[in-house]
Amino acid sequence: MPFSSSHVFPWPPSSSMAVFMDLNIRVDPDKSKLQRLIDTAAHLGFSTVALNYVFEPSTKKKQEIPVPTPISELIGELPVVQGRSRPIRVLNRLTVVTSDASHFRPNAAEYRRFDLLAVEPTTEKLFHAACMSYDVDIVCISVTEKLPFFFKRAPINGAVDRGVLFELSYAAAIRDSTRRRYTIANAVCLMETCKGKNVILSSAAEKALELRGPYDIINLGSLFGLSDENSKAAVSSSCRSVLLHAETRKTASGIISTSRTDQQEALQDQTDPGDEPSAKRPKHS
Amino acid sequence: MKHLDQEEESGVYQRAVLKNASPYHYMKVRLVLEDETSRLSAVELKQFILTGLKTLHGEVGAAINFDLLKYDEDTLTALLRVYSSGLVKLWSSLTLLGSYQNQDCAFRVHQVSPFLLALTGNSRDLQLD
Amino acid sequence: MVRVKSRYLLCEVNVSDRSHLLLLDDRSVGAAVKDAVARTHGDYGAALCSVRFCVKYLNAHTGIVFLRFPKRCYKLLWSALPFITSVEMRGQKIPCFLNCLHVGGTIRTCQKFLIRYNTQQLHRMLPKCKNEEEKQQVRRSILNCSQAWGNKEELEGEGESGEDEEE
């Protein structure tokens, strides 16, 4: 039975492999600066990065939620990841900084334009709400000032159960000593409660020289109270869970439609009857 | 000590497994500066790293003695040797160093290993095409 | 509230001139500790020290001070105490050093130690008493020390102490 070579199944997925990712690179209107940022990230070995649009609503005047520019317009040629043969994957992400309950509008249409959605709460009440109820992928931990509150177990567990991850960024720690102390202090507080699970480490870099390699960040994780293995997860598998969470979040409110092409049917009768071949079912004695 | 050498000479089979026994760790690092043309001497580089250690880990950090085994001034690439107990502190201070004489900079750590030999045999450097 | 474990360090401020002790307050001692930690362990130490470190109790007469550190990094912070050479009080530098007498998981265990420690000091003062009247005074204070411990037992544990054992 000749097998048709046409793509039966859009695989391999480069989207969700546990490769090194930096899900917070500040988007920059200056195209050449942004290109250098993306080239450096690819050179350092990051296979997936997210361009971060920060939206800080202020009660004074009505602001527009930013609209993400299509990646192809922002970046010319996508560089190949260091030591690999495939180009870097660039997503876009929105971070809403909330200092008032009204700042985050649940399932607002504008949010759907972004691949990832993050929120940075600045008060304990908003932190609690973000962890327990906001439909977001990432909750950002502030690194620019001492947290005005302690991490209670309830919101942390709430976020863990909902698959929402906490993000710590290190670029501020590179910039000056005060922010370095805040970053380390806030990180250590967070780890006290969440034990290094459910955390991602990203740069929030504004220029190429603020980026650090994945293995540097893994080592840096020790200062934040993370073990080597937890730090490595924080720049790879945990980031993958963010991508999966974002996919489910976006499709959940949309309609999921899959249609089986005739080859799939032909293929399906070919192999073992029954459902999707899962590796769990023992095949051999 | 003499009899031991005899026994070693005779080729009697001996085997020992040492775990976490390497006293030092070795790092291959490169300093990237905003202005590609600027240069640092070996002494300047070591002093720069020491300031990083002192800022991040204080006097305890500054007391970590590390060796600049090799330094290429053109590419700003260096081989460092540090006591295994000081590795994390040295590496984290390299990571968090962000500027040199008010010029942006970054240390790129290519490889870290408990064996200097491993730094000259990294298969990830294999370029064929 | 997440019950976060701490370590309490019972220290004694040693000064050359005891009258200086009266000038001290917990803020200045706290600042001296923070400064020593920042000098000894840099930004990393300072960051750890800014998380729930505080001076719980200072007795300006006896020079006894209780420092609370997070359990996770108390050893690192403790290692900076020997480097304190003075405490700055309203612009005046009071030369002193901190002698750590005891580390306890709770204030209570430190208290128990303190009482035993005070009793010992009083016993050591006995032979040095110049006259009978002073001896009487010292014996009386030893007595109410042990008595003080007697009624301390019934008192409900103070503050967050009580539930965590010493390491």
Added chain:
Amino acid sequence: MSVDLSSTPRTLLVCERSSFQEEKNRVSTQVEQLRFNYKVSLLLPECNSLPSQLESVLDSFTSFYLIKQLPVYELLDKDFLETAVYQGNVYGLSYKTRIDEDNCVALLPNGRLCLSLDKDSFEVLGFEGKPSKFNHRTKSRFVISVDLTDRRMAPGGRGYQRLLTGLKSRLQLQTDFLLSHHPGGGASLQSLLSRCDWSEHRPQMSQRGLTELSCPAVHSCDPHSLLEWLGAVDADVTCENSSSSFLSTLACPEPKTTLSRALSVSVCGLLLPQDIQRLIDQLRCYLQQPRLESWVSLTVHGFADSPVSWGENEHGFLKGGENFYTLLMFHNHTYRLHLATGAHDACPP
């Protein structure tokens, strides 16, 4: 849970001493266990030009082939199995794939095919395998290890069919691939090469003459200092430092002598254990001839991103993937063997 800043990842160093004349010595099996070698570096004391027999052995190292975007199911092709896998020893390793991030493939000389896949690829492939030993918390990586010479995996058999369908239409795994064969070389691989975009590569040799090299007492020097000194020679790092110098205090281990000259030779590429074994035999002959210095040292580095390292033990990459061995051979047929490995590895044999 405070993280102790002075701890470092696990590392193992096996130190063995014996003689080639001892029947129980296992050097040849240990050499054979490290299947995918990236670099060999040789140190010949008191020698300034490469002796011809050594040079010819190094020149005769088997060449290897780089196949671009090889569809992995091609490795199950009947002709390829017959000409390359069932006869002699085939060596295949995915190129430019990171063992801690990407899908990696290794084809071992005993006909075993190892696939180290991430969770999604593993589930889509639909072939039984076991979780990686180095998974942390979540099972994110799985290893499929299949003996292609087993009758169930014979072409047309049930297992063969399922793996072929999985690789061909479900997972469609493609990767750049390094391939070599002993003793057949390119000829045995022709059936596969003819269908792919390939290029032939020769192992790259380089030499460096050294003069006035201070050298420790290699017989009795402690393992770590010895390996550090050998590393310093390989990395061209000077050992002439005083203990008070600001820059570096690296010094040659005492008691030391001075070699007036020495030759450092290195070869890089996909190097086969059989070629290395031939090199070792040649070095032993070289040592029998009367010469000033009575030892030579040989270091062999394994591939950091190979799914397997020693034998068929799984290999991983935490913050480093080093695995190498250093063989120090003496005139009187005795040797010192050091086998070193990093965090995610089994103990060397």
